[in-house]
Amino acid sequence: MDKVITYFSTLEQRPFERMALLVGGLLFFWIIEGAIPLVKLQYRKNKFRHALVNFGFTVMHLIIHTALAVLIVMLSDWCKEAGFGMVYWFNANVWGAIIIGVLALDFSSWLVHWVMHKNPYLWRYHLIHHSDNKVDVTTGLRHHPGDSLLRGIFFLLLIFMSGAPMYSVMIYQTLVVITTAFTHANINLPPLLDKGLSYIFVSPNMHKVHHHWMQPYTDSNYGAVFSVWDRMFRTFTTLHPSKIKYGLDKYYPNEKDEDFLNLLKDPFLKKKHDGQ
Template sequence: MESIIAYFATLEQRPLERMGLLVGGLLFFWIIEGAIPLVRLKYRRTKFSHALVNFGFTVIHLIIHTALAVLIVLLSDWCRNTGFGLVYWLHAGVLGVIIIGVLALDFSSWLVHWIMHKQAYLWRYHLIHHSDNKVDVTTGLRHHPGDSLLRGIFFLLLILVSGAPMYSVMIYQTLVVITTAFTHANISLPKKLDKWLSYILISPNMHKVHHHWKQPYTDSNYGAVFSVWDRLLGTYKELDPGRIRYGLDRYYDNEKDEDFLSLMKDPFIKKRQPEDAVPARPEKKSPST
C-alpha cells in the first residue's frame, strides 16, 4: 500500500507519464473498438478526420486542467496543513482517505454534469460534447473550454470538502481517464457483462444512453466512474443499444458536428432556447434486435 501511495502522491510531478496513461488508454480502446464495434459508424469523411476534431478539444481541455493542477496541489496541501476536510474530521486511515477522496471527486463529476444539463446557459457549452454524431473513444474529451473550466471548478470544490490528499486525487484522475475512454469507446460487450458492470461502474452501454439524441435519455446517466450516484439520485435509465442514435434533436445542427470553429464559437452567438432550436430530426424506425 505504501508503494501505491508513494507512486500516486508524486504522479502529478510526472506529466509525461500522465500523458502516457491518457494516450495509451485512447490507443488501446481505439484498437478494441475496431475489432468489436458496437455499431458500424459511418464517418463523414474518415475516422481519423473525426478524431482530429475531437483531439483539438482534447488539447485545450488538457491545457486548462494542467493550469488548474497548480491550484489543485495548493488546495490539497492547504487542507492537509490545516486539517480541513472530511478525511481529517473523520480521522480516516489510508484506505478511508482513498475511498472518501475518490467518491467525493466522482460526485463532483456527477454534480457538475447534472448542473450543465439543467442550467440553460451552461448547457450551451456542454452541448458541444453531445453534438458528436459518431460517439467513439475520441469523444470522451470533446469538451468546450467553458465546459472544461466549470468541471475544474467543481473538482476544486470537492477537494475542499473532502480534504483529499494528492495521492487520492491522482488515483481518481487515473481512474477517470481510463473510464472515460472505456465508456465512450464504440465497443460491444456481452449484454450480461455490461449489465453487471453497470451495478458498480459506468458501463459502455449505460453511458451510450446518455448520448441518445432525445430527452429524457440525454438527461440521464451522468456518472463518470461509479454508477451509484445515478442509481441513488434517480437519474439512471436504460435503453437497448440498437435503439440509440447519437447527436441532438435540437439546439445544434447535426451536419456541423465536425466543424471545429463553429463548435468553438457556438455557445457565444445565440441563446439556446427551444424556440431557437434546430428542427428535430424525423424519427427513424429502430433496427430489430
C-alpha cells in the same frame, strides 16, 4: 501499499507519464473498438478526421486542467496542513482517505454534469460534447473550454470539502481517464457483462444512453466512474443499444458536428440554446 501511495502522490509532477496513461488508454480502446464495434459508424470523411476534431478539444481540455493542477496541489496541501475536510474530520487512514477522496471527486463529476444539463447557459458549453454524431473513444474528452473550466471548479470544490490528499486525487484522475475512454468507446460487450458492470461502474451501454439524441434519455446517466449517483438520485435510465441514435434533436445542427471553429464559437452565439 507505501509504494502505491508514493507513486500517486508524485504523479502530478510527471506530466509526460500522465500523458502516456491518457494516450495509452485511447489507443487501447481505439484498437478494441475496431475489433468488436458496437455499431458500424459512418464517419463524414473518415475516423481520423473525426478524431482530429475531438483531439483539438482534448488539447485545450488538457491545457486548462494542467493550469488548474497548481491550484489542486495547493488546495490539497492546505487541507492537510489545516486538517480541513472529511478525511481529517473522520481521522481516516490511508484506505479511508482513498475511498473518501475517490467518491467525493466522482460525485463532483456527477454533480457538475447534472448542473450543466439543468442550467441553460452552461448547457451551451456542454452541448458541444453531445453534438458528436459518431460517439467513439475520442468523444470522451471532446469538451468545450468553458465546459472544462467548470469541471475544474467543481473538482476544486470537492477537494476542499473532502480534504482529499494528492494520492487520492491522482488515483481518481487515473480512474476517470481510463473509464472515460472505456465508456465512450464503440465496443460491443456481452450484454450480461455490461449490465453486471453497471451495478457498480458506469458501463459503455449505460453511458451510450446519455448520448441518445432525444430527451429524457440525454438527461440521464450522468456518472463518470461509479453508477451509484445515478441510482441514488434516480437519474439512471436504460435503452437497448440498437435504439440509440447519437447527436442532438435540437440546439445544434448535426451536420456541423465536425466543424471545429463553429463548435468553438457556438456557445457565444445568441440563439435557441436556452430551451434545455
